[in-house]
Amino acid sequence: GTLGVAVIGTGRMGSDHVRRIDEVISGARVAAVVDIDGERAGAVAASVPGCAAYTDPAAAMADDAVDAVLVASPGPAHEAALLEAFARDLPVLCEKPLTPDAASALRVMEAEVRLGHRRAQVGFMRRYDAEFQQLKALLDSGAFGRTLMLHCTHRNAATPPGFTGPMTINDSVVHEIDVARWLLGQEITHVTVLRPASSSAAPGGLSDPQLVLFETAEGAVVDVEVFLNCGFGYQVRCEAVGEHGTARAGDAHGLYVNTAGRWGGEIAPDYVVRFRAAYDREVQAWVDATRRGETTGPGVWDGYAAAAVCEAGVRAQATGERTPVTLVPRPALYGG
């Protein structure tokens, strides 16, 4: 039957996912929404037929109409929601980051391992972007030989209020951490962060832009320019350098226009627009797998490994030193 989803958190991503499940996704409906702000939850619920409003995630998960959970609350609230969902053996799609630090991600992983089967997918939506998928297929085909480097660009027009230095790594660069692990099929072993002079557009105290370097288990090197107050729009690119060729995802979307003696096109304003199709595919894939009784896509191991790299990254950011990443052995549940 139709999957009843509880959407936890009705901020930027949560409300976009409510709209998506209501209007775009087949096989699922929004059965409940949760927000600590009850008025906000009520207003969002009122826009969806048959949707209940809660302020407590556990109460929503206890609702008979709820078969699965989409966690889109802020990162620090994810652990409790995930543990509650696991206690009820409910399938989860958890927005990134899985949790904001490695110790809490490890607790989540241990809980899923105790459950004995995968139940959570992590919202690394770039894995569902058409161009990133083409890049992955090209690298996996072996046509370019081994992949030696990735050059990544991650630009946002502006940071939202309250954005902190560690969030540069935990909320933004976490995407490149997942992309690098996924494209290369290797774990990241070391992180270095360089902090050039900050843009005058960066809000007080935030180092922006930054250059983040990853080294991987088999000797690949990844550089990431993360520039979160670039002012001109949302831009995410990744160029892979192989032994026999290079390929770059993220340049071309939208129209190429000639007018008034100039050529060009539009830059997406933000991630909701830039990755709209990827989010659609991600949520549909999650709903389809869940209705088949399966858990697919990036999982809790990927969320944990990313959290461990983030932790090293936040330390590297503070010390300026090349910082090793510590990972526990990969449990058998995740193919270890």
Ligand code: ISE
């Ligand atoms: C945000 O949380 C995201 O996930 C976006 O993809 C990223 O570009 C942005 O920097 C983050 O704050």
